[in-house]
Amino acid sequence: MTSKDSGDDANAAAKASSASPANRRAAGQDPAKREQILDGAERVFTRDGFDTASMNDITREAGVSKSTIYVYFADKEELFEAALARRQDLIFNDIQSWLATDGTEEDVLMSYGCSLVQLLCSDLVIQAHHLVIGVISRKPELARMIYRGGRERGVMALKEYLDARVAEGVLEIGDTHLAAGQFIELCLTGTFRARLLAYHDSPPSEEEVRFFVGAAVEMFLKCYGTEDNQPPKPD
């Protein structure tokens, strides 16, 4: 056993799942228990990575007996992927809602970009990246999933916005899908990589984000804008 583990029996509280509206009976899967298991698994996995994480630790951390875990999940891999999928949902679900549609193009892009960078540099997302990269040789599709999962949604929403602006004539873009992708990548300049490689151990500050996203917006409008929204020329 790894003595490092703090004897956190405090998790036993989680057992009191009676709080949930009494579901009649469940066969092998009661959603509350499932969540409980995933909670523990997520904690251990994000702390240790897939290979180093031990099922016994997860057992302890989740406050669920080992046998029960194996009723809910076939093996370690399945548990891992389930935990990861859940986190991915949590992360990427409401991206599109961030794209306000009123305000100048500059404002809209700015606020969208900032939110995006904030999210992608969060602990939640960085940990997920570490996890999938940790098993990338065995399961490259997980990494790809993370890459696309976020991108698709973000790009799609932005693309629609851009399409509308193009129709209005305030932007001139050949391939709006491509342009959306470019913008997002551009926003991540200067923050994401440092975060991913543990060079920064906390998410970027509001100002940093604004600085880099601002640069991205400027470049973007310079490439795709018409005369109106060219450089607003602050000073």
Next chain:
Amino acid sequence: MTSKDSGDDANAAAKASSASPANRRAAGQDPAKREQILDGAERVFTRDGFDTASMNDITREAGVSKSTIYVYFADKEELFEAALARRQDLIFNDIQSWLATDGTEEDVLMSYGCSLVQLLCSDLVIQAHHLVIGVISRKPELARMIYRGGRERGVMALKEYLDARVAEGVLEIGDTHLAAGQFIELCLTGTFRARLLAYHDSPPSEEEVRFFVGAAVEMFLKCYGTEDNQPPKPD
């Protein structure tokens, strides 16, 4: 305690005498054998990652007996770090030499940026990233080392170039160190992340690189250039 560099007369004599001829006698470390071990280790580690890699595999792959490996390296971790360090040297050693100093600023930045992106998206570098991220929770300093190792050198060389241009008056930059970092990050837009997450399984094409670096250069000169090297104004 394994016999390190103790004050053993006989050993010391044998060791010291191996100067000019290719291979005389070696105590616990003969550089050729060491390389051989590192070769095998590197292959196995990059294929399987640190945790999954087995010392027996490395033994086989290197064509060296296990006991010998443990004469050269104390344990798996030491072997891992040695292999990684060697690769890092190999990778980042001649970056500064890439910065040609003749040609317009646009040309110089362009060629430098392209080389940089080409390198950072190469298998060699991507694999190294995967390796260090795979153990990032246990050894964050390795990841940081990779991040800085490349950056420092690249940034430093570029900074010097920028300083010179600023002195000449063709660029206006407050903090040249910062600007150099910005440029490099900017160049990686659109390629590096896709590569790191196995979304692209081969390095970007010449054209792709040129496209993204071109955008970076344009933005950079727009921010820091004087009137002369502003937009080349195609028409």
Next chain:
DNA sequence: TCGAAATCGAACCAATGAGTTCGATTGTTG
């Protein structure tokens, strides 16, 4: 209150893998 289903928990199993031991082998030096 009864009984079936779900869960617990602790022992158990098989496999793997890091690191060690030690006698056999090889190659160099004198």
Next chain:
DNA sequence: CAACAATCGAACTCATTGGTTCGATTTCGA
């Protein structure tokens, strides 16, 4: 050739871990 050091290689130790088993215990509907 003889002495010797480095290496080989295969067996071995020991700890860990994924996964299983099974009887004891809890839960909850009827």
